[in-house]
Amino acid sequence: xxPKIALLSRINDERYTLNQAYYDGLANAGADCIILTxxxxxxxxxxxxxxxxxxxxGGNDVNPKIYDxxxxxxxxxxxxxxxxxxxxxxxxxxxxKPIFGICRGLQIINVxxxxxxxxDLPTQTNTSLDHNYSLNNKAPxxxxxxxxxEHSHLYNLLGAEIEVNSYHHQGxxxxxxxxxxxxxxxxxxxxxxxxxGILAVQWHPERMTSLEQFQALFNDFVSKCxx
Ligand SMILES: [Mn+2]
Numbered sequence: 001x002x003p004k005i006a007l008l009s010r011i012n013d014e015r016y017t018l019n020q021a022y023y024d025g026l027a028n029a030g031a032d033c034i035i036l037t038x039x040x041x042x043x044x045x046x047x048x049x050x051x052x053x054x055x056x057x058g059g060n061d062v063n064p065k066i067y068d069x070x071x072x073x074x075x076x077x078x079x080x081x082x083x084x085x086x087x088x089x090x091x092x093x094x095x096x097k098p099i100f101g102i103c104r105g106l107q108i109i110n111v112x113x114x115x116x117x118x119x120d121l122p123t124q125t126n127t128s129l130d131h132n133y134s135l136n137n138k139a140p141x142x143x144x145x146x147x148x149x150e151h152s153h154l155y156n157l158l159g160a161e162i163e164v165n166s167y168h169h170q171g172x173x174x175x176x177x178x179x180x181x182x183x184x185x186x187x188x189x190x191x192x193x194x195x196x197g198i199l200a201v202q203w204h205p206e207r208m209t210s211l212e213q214f215q216a217l218f219n220d221f222v223s224k225c226x227x
Pocket of ligand 1: 202
C-alpha cells in the first residue's frame with residue numbers, strides 16, 4: 001500500500017488553503033496525502049494514527065507568544081493553525097513517525113521544542129542577505145547558497161554547498177535543545193535542521209522539484225514513511 005501522509009492546512013483570506021506543489025512532491029514520490037484542518041485534539045489523533053508521516057508546510061508567521069515574546073513584526077497570526085501544527089508535531093514525534101518541515105514548518109518545529117525565532121530578519125539582524133529574494137524577484141529556483149554539515153543526513157541528499165530559494169522574513173534565533181542545525185546560509189542563519197525522525201528546511205523544495213536534488217528530499221521522506 002502507498003504510504004499515507006498528513007498535510008496540514010493553512011488559512012488565507014478566510015479560506016483553508018495548501019499550495020498544490022506540496023502534494024505533487026509527495027505524490028511523485030509515491031505517497032497518498034490527506035489534508036487536515038483545525039479540529040479537536042481527540043479527532044486529530046485518530047486521523048494521525050492512520051497516517052505514516054507528517055508534512056508541516058509553509059504558511060504565515062508563528063505567534064511569538066508561544067516563545068514568550070511580544071509581537072515585533074510578526075504578521076499575520078492564525079491561532080487555530082498554531083494549535084493544529086503544535087499538536088500534530090508533538091503527537092507524530094511521540095509516535096516516532098517521520099516529520100518533514102518546510103519554511104514555517106521548520107520555524108514551528110523549532111518553537112514546538114522550545115526554540116525561538118527572529119520575528120523580522122531585516123530589522124532584527126545585520127544580515128546583508130535578502131531572505132525574501134525569491135519572492136521579491138519571482139525566482140523560485142534562485143535565492144542564496146547554503147553550506148550543508150557533512151555529518152548530517154541532508155549532506156547525503158544535497159552535498160556540501162547548494163543554492164536554495166528563499167521566501168522568508170523570520171528565521172531561527174535559538175535552536176531548540178533536541179534539534180541539530182544541518183545547513184546554514186552564508187550569514188550564519190540556520191537553513192535546515194534534523195533529529196531522529198525530523199528533517200526541516202527553511203527554503204521551499206516543493207518549488208524546485210524540477211531539480212533532481214530537491215525532489216530527492218520528498219523521495220527520502222516518503223521512503224522513511226514506508227518503513
Ligand atoms: Mn533563506
